[in-house]
Amino acid sequence: MSALIARQQPSLAERLADLAVQALVDEADLSPKPGLVDRRGNGAHDDLHLGLMHASANALWPTFKAMADAALVIGEVGQPLREALGQLGRDGEVEMLRVTGGVNTHRGAIWALGLLSAAAALESAARSARPIAASAAALARLSDPAAPANPDSHGARVCRIYGVLGAREQAQHGFPAVIEQGLPQLHASRRAGAGEQNARLDALLAIMSDLTDTCVLHRAGREGLTRMQAGARAVLDAGGCASLAGRRRLRALEGEMLSLRASPGGAADLLAATLFLDRLTPAASAPIGSY
Numbered sequence: 001m002s003a004l005i006a007r008q009q010p011s012l013a014e015r016l017a018d019l020a021v022q023a024l025v026d027e028a029d030l031s032p033k034p035g036l037v038d039r040r041g042n043g044a045h046d047d048l049h050l051g052l053m054h055a056s057a058n059a060l061w062p063t064f065k066a067m068a069d070a071a072l073v074i075g076e077v078g079q080p081l082r083e084a085l086g087q088l089g090r091d092g093e094v095e096m097l098r099v100t101g102g103v104n105t106h107r108g109a110i111w112a113l114g115l116l117s118a119a120a121a122l123e124s125a126a127r128s129a130r131p132i133a134a135s136a137a138a139l140a141r142l143s144d145p146a147a148p149a150n151p152d153s154h155g156a157r158v159c160r161i162y163g164v165l166g167a168r169e170q171a172q173h174g175f176p177a178v179i180e181q182g183l184p185q186l187h188a189s190r191r192a193g194a195g196e197q198n199a200r201l202d203a204l205l206a207i208m209s210d211l212t213d214t215c216v217l218h219r220a221g222r223e224g225l226t227r228m229q230a231g232a233r234a235v236l237d238a239g240g241c242a243s244l245a246g247r248r249r250l251r252a253l254e255g256e257m258l259s260l261r262a263s264p265g266g267a268a269d270l271l272a273a274t275l276f277l278d279r280l281t282p283a284a285s286a287p288i289g290s291y
Contacts, residue, residue: 035257063092182274
């Protein structure tokens with residue numbers, strides 16, 4: 001009987017895929033998010049809705065599992081793993097677009113959570129988020145010769161026009177928006193008794209307050225980015241989402257984002273990464289995947 005139970009337990013790669021998908025679902029469900037799809041509606045989007053976000057997240061489970069499995073098989077950061085992850089990510093994007101009817105729901109999340117899933121498999125005894133983020137950064141800094149050049153993508157155009165760094169560079173630098181803003185704010189708000197949903201909203205706002213979000217730049221330019229960052233800081237300065245003053249500021253920020261038709265999709269992807277890493281190392285008393 002014990003052998004049967006052991007065989008039924010999920011593998012490390014399966015567990016990491018579960019956590020990655022759950023992070024995406026939790027990010028989508030979190031409400032009220034300014035300009036983003038949530039339980040109330042479509043935010044600033046015409047082509048997205050909550051059901052589509054859920055379907056996309058669940059469709060990516062095999063991709064995240066395959067990425068973690070590849071890391072376990074190859075066993076180290078290097079060119080073979082980087083190229084394997086690149087191909088798996090492209091395959092995952094094809095499946096995402098098939099499920100969504102061509103709508104880009106999670107392209108950035110495939111990149112961020114794919115790297116982190118592989119890094120978490122390599123760093124399965126990690127006791128904090130930093131070693132996992134560092135391994136992900138080392139992978140992101142390696143080139144992928146098979147990656148197609150796409151200079152006309154929204155993100156590439158924004159980075160070129162405004163001279164800013166995008167999602168690729170965020171990963172290459174070890175996800176500073178997650179490590180320096182998202183996770184510290186999430187933990188601080190929990191300690192202050194904000195409640196889990198408010199703590200997650202505060203983490204999103206902390207990311208938004210500093211991130212050069214190329215999704216917002218694409219839709220609303222530098223003015224929109226400045227207004228997003230200032231509005232997010234104003235919510236936190238007013239006491240965060242658990243306070244009445246903070247909620248008023250949050251409503252004002254949402255009004256601005258909707259008027260600009262701007263959605264902080266980059267921040268949303270990094271919130272999902274924050275939730276993923278938070279679950280991996282709650283106090284890090286046991287290796288990842290242990291029960």
